[in-house]
Amino acid sequence: xxxxxxxxxxxxxxxxxxxxxxxxxxxxxxxxxxxxxxxxxxxxxxxxxxxxxxxxxxxxxxxxxxxxxxxxxxxxxxxxxxxxxxxxxxxxxxxxxxxxxxxxxxxxxxxxxxxxxxxxxxxxxxxxxxxxxxxxxxxxxxxxxxxxxxxxxxxxxxxxxxxxxxxxxxxxxxxxxxxxxxxxxxxxxxxxxxxxxxxxxxxxx
Amino acid sequence: xxxxxxxxxxxxxxxxxxxxxxxxxxxxxxxxxxxxxxxxxxxxxxxxxxxxxxxxxxxxxxxxxxxxxxxxxxxxxxxxxxxxxxxxxxxxxxxxxxxxxxxxxxxxxxxxxxxxxx
Ligand SMILES: Nc1nc2c(ncn2[C@@H]2O[C@H](COP(=O)(O)OP(=O)(O)OP(=O)(O)O)[C@@H](O)[C@H]2O)c(=O)[nH]1
Ligand SMILES: [Mg+2]
Numbered sequence: 445x446x447x448x449x450x451x452x453x454x455x456x457x458x459x460x461x462x463x464x465x466x467x468x469x470x471x472x473x474x475x476x477x478x479x480x481x482x483x484x485x486x487x488x489x490x491x492x493x494x495x496x497x498x499x500x501x502x503x504x505x506x507x508x509x510x511x512x513x514x515x516x517x518x519x520x521x522x523x524x525x526x527x528x529x530x531x532x533x534x535x536x537x538x539x540x541x542x543x544x545x546x547x548x549x550x551x552x553x554x555x556x557x558x559x560x561x562x563x564x565x566x567x568x569x570x571x572x573x574x575x576x577x578x579x580x581x582x583x584x585x586x587x588x589x590x591x592x593x594x595x596x597x598x599x600x601x602x603x604x605x606x607x608x609x610x611x612x613x614x615x616x617x618x619x620x621x622x623x624x625x626x627x628x629x630x631x632x633x634x635x636x637x638x639x640x641x642x643x644x645x646x647x648x649x
Numbered sequence: 650x651x652x653x654x655x656x657x658x659x660x661x662x663x664x665x666x667x668x669x670x671x672x673x674x675x676x677x678x679x680x681x682x683x684x685x686x687x688x689x690x691x692x693x694x695x696x697x698x699x700x701x702x703x704x705x706x707x708x709x710x711x712x713x714x715x716x717x718x719x720x721x722x723x724x725x726x727x728x729x730x731x732x733x734x735x736x737x738x739x740x741x742x743x744x745x746x747x748x749x750x751x752x753x754x755x756x757x758x759x760x761x762x763x764x765x766x767x
Contacts, residue, residue, distance in 0.1 A: 528762075
């Protein structure tokens with residue numbers, strides 16, 4: 445089993461006493477793509493880290509006893525938070541995009557407003573699985589391209605859309621995960637998209 | 650990310666904290682906000698005490714988990730106990746007066762407004 449840590453001693457800032465609604469947005473992407481950096485840039489608390497332990501039954505049968513094995517898998521994720529107003533608080537979850545974390549995703553995605561897929565153009569294939577799962581779950585998402593300094597090839601957003609086989613309806617945006625203003629734009633891009641989707645649904649009786 | 654090992658990976662400790670149970674209370678979402686309804690009492694399990702102290706102000710399940718350095722699943726079990734004892738109340742996502750009955754568009758408008766004001 446892994447560990448649950450935070451990098452620094454905690455300085456807890458409590459929520460407003462009137463806080464009553466927690467909302468979720470998930471940030472997914474491959475290793476080192478900037479998920480934690482994005483969360484840190486917009487969070488009002490230093491990102492915290494915790495883990496979920498999942499027990500999966502029936503992953504193979506013990507040969508000597510014939511008993512079904514239970515495997516326990518632990519996966520860490522980090523999160524930050526934004527108090528939107530006195531009543532509503534938005535939690536941002538940074539989740540690893542690799543296939544072996546599918547069970548964490550199923551948990552995180554349930555009830556989530558939507559997701560940000562963070563992409564590094566040098567390793568575009570790292571986002572394929574994440575996009576596939578989001579589409580499967582019908583979780584609305586936007587794609588944010590984190591432009592690293594070494595990103596000399598500078599694919600255009602259209603080229604990236606093609607390479608990821610994204611439909612025209614998926615918004616794309618450039619970002620620098622280190623900049624608060626840029627991350628804020630990414631979140632607004634997502635919520636604008638969610639709003640447009642909700643509006644069209646409310647329009648259809 | 651740099652991760653320091655903390656002594657929670659010990660299955661024995663997890664077993665003791667939860668009294669050997671592994672069925673977590675799924676009604677607690679990661680972002681359910683938990684609020685203490687009473688002060689800790691003598692002889693209470695230390696994890697229960699910590700939770701009651703933390704939740705003097707509304708605190709999300711996931712923050713309790715990070716703060717106690719315990720997996721979310723374990724925290725759900727502990728919260729289930731406290732809830733059954735009437736020691737905490739839970740503000741579940743979307744059940745709140747401020748959003749219940751709100752159409753999705755109105756909710757999202759509030760979110761947008763909050764983000765723009767950041
Ligand atoms: N130049 C540049 N560097 C960045 C940017 N975003 C993140 N980084 C750096 O990239 C490295 C990885 O960023 P993280 O935020 O830790 O990435 P992550 O996705 O959380 O990584 P894992 O959790 O390990 O998968 C860090 O050293 C960041 O400082 C960016 O927009 N531009
Ligand atoms: Mg990270």
